[in-house]
Amino acid sequence: MTVSESPSHSDNVRRAVLAMPVARALGLEFLRVAPGDVELQLPITDTFSFRPGQLQATAIFAAADFAAVAAAATLLEPGWVNATIDATLKIVAPARGTQLRARGRVVDAGKLLTVCAADVFAVDANDRETLCATLIGTARNVPPSS
Template structure:
């Protein structure tokens, strides 16, 4: 039996290899949905990720107010990227379960989502994100919170044998 992956103490998190975080960012930003939303990383460190998307009329159900699908997407990207940030090299993850609670309208200049790891295990990582609507003055207002579970995948084990 392999020992579970557990989050490192806060001091150890800040000393994780930068290449892992850079790889994570590149993988996320290569996703068509991330590009379509205009997703950008504001901050990333092991166990914590902050991303933003602009408020766009293309994703609004009325002028200036984003649909829940866009709110969900930015929250999911933040939470699951945070979960991915604590995986060892050669691993990736995928969302397997989520719940989103919208608490206020998603309106303003952009949405900022702050993802974090709640509990990291070998097979599954529980993660969460809070989504903030940011106005033109930079003021934030909580508009949603998400709790998710991500499946951790060893990409080396996922490859079919060559032969």
């Protein structure tokens, strides 16, 4: 596969993710989209918290998954799409603060499968980051329909 570095490809990855209702509901925002590398964030709100200011694991997983699989999508040829087929999340600290930042990256890109990962950080009001989770996943790459 060839890495597409065009701004339109990055925009397509952003649009594809933000077209998903759950991404919009979480308030996902892309901070960076580059070949094999994505950074996004979402606000820590009570809507997705099990106690005030502390996100549930589901929202942490979603942020990590979106970052990792979006990073994998940046390496796809135009017209291809991908989807998560497997992922493991390890939570190492509570997700407390004002924002959650997830940095996704590609571990190994193949034609059919891409192994990807993400580190998730809780960000406080002073912009200090604390690692709260790590994800490793596999995305299935799907060619355009004929």
